[in-house]
Amino acid sequence: MIDILYFAWVRERIGIPREAVETQAATVAELVGELRAREERYAAAFSDLSALRVALDQDLADFDAPLAGVREVAFFPPMTGG
Amino acid sequence: MIDILYFAWVRERIGIPREAVETQAATVAELVGELRAREERYAAAFSDLSALRVALDQDLADFDAPLAGVREVAFFPPMTGG
Amino acid sequence: MAVRVQPGPFDMGEEANAFAAAQTGGMGAIVTFTGVVRDVAGGLEAMEIEHYPGMTERALERIEAQARERWALGDVLILHRHGRMRPDEMIMMVATSARHRGDAFEAAEFLMDYLKSRAPFWKKEHTAQGAGWVAARDEDEDALSRW
């Protein structure tokens, strides 16, 4: 089981802030592929990966990063703090 | 008559903060020459012009600047504020 | 060293004075940056800031650590609000102290550049016409390239 968190418009588009999923995905990109295949709202949220960022266990990562050992994956748009 | 002001170690070396002098000097450099010729304490204060700055009527100027129309000349070391 | 993430307002002057009072060791320079909610287009009712609890503090502490590696700093403060705020309210501030002003200025700019693009905060603008997420600016991403 892996926890997936969504923030900002990714959260709004998918409709939930977090969920736990069972996955065999080896990389973030594979996990995104599984999520996209679920429902239209996921497909919409993940339609353009260049508009998204990902964090693995609360560290920024790339979409080709491996998921082995990861407990928490977060998807969100580019950050706009400050 | 022209007012001459001295600041920081220039003031201390010459021994007075200001004085009014009668001068026909055409430039700052000529005025410095007249002052140097007066007394040893002036010669000491003006021995190294590269260690001095000059302001004419409260604006920074060069030593070759003309004195025509100037009412206040100030001599001081490089500034160290902030 | 302090990283604080909080929903409520802060008093910039009190924070600056407390930061200054805590300095030791001849810190001759103190720089503060404060970010204020701007009503850019007119009609902004509220700015809402979402963040990623846990990762936010981690990211800010990492950014602070990077600044400390690069510049000779005395102390660093990073304070960022989340939740709703109105135009002209203060969103966040950073403060740096150093023996020399160059270090304090550069570190504060570095902290801001990294905070803008690498700390998990997202801004949403609420107007009478509706609400929308603020898009990331290319300039903010580009600003990182200078460090």
Next chain:
Amino acid sequence: MAVRVQPGPFDMGEEANAFAAAQTGGMGAIVTFTGVVRDVAGGLEAMEIEHYPGMTERALERIEAQARERWALGDVLILHRHGRMRPDEMIMMVATSARHRGDAFEAAEFLMDYLKSRAPFWKKEHTAQGAGWVAARDEDEDALSRW
């Protein structure tokens, strides 16, 4: 716009808050710099700052005007003390506001660089061993070349 030269101490936090409160027109960024008396060599009893009344205000106003020509600024504060002060007392501060942080940061650094080398202030250090004028630093003069 404000240039102030005064013998007594100031409250950095109050000054910063008053500056921020006076902003209008969507100034999203406020930067402050505060200079603190440093006891660099150890044994400093007092720092004495001499200035050139009249020219000081003129020079600071000119430096502010140059900053306003170069950057899109909301407001500027330059506050500088003269007379005697002890280690850890605040000597001076500048504050800038702007819509964008780059302008506020750069203008504050410019103000400091020019103030250091172009405003008529001189520092004298008093120690148990005697008193001596602080020499100008080449770095401070060199800092002007970047603008």
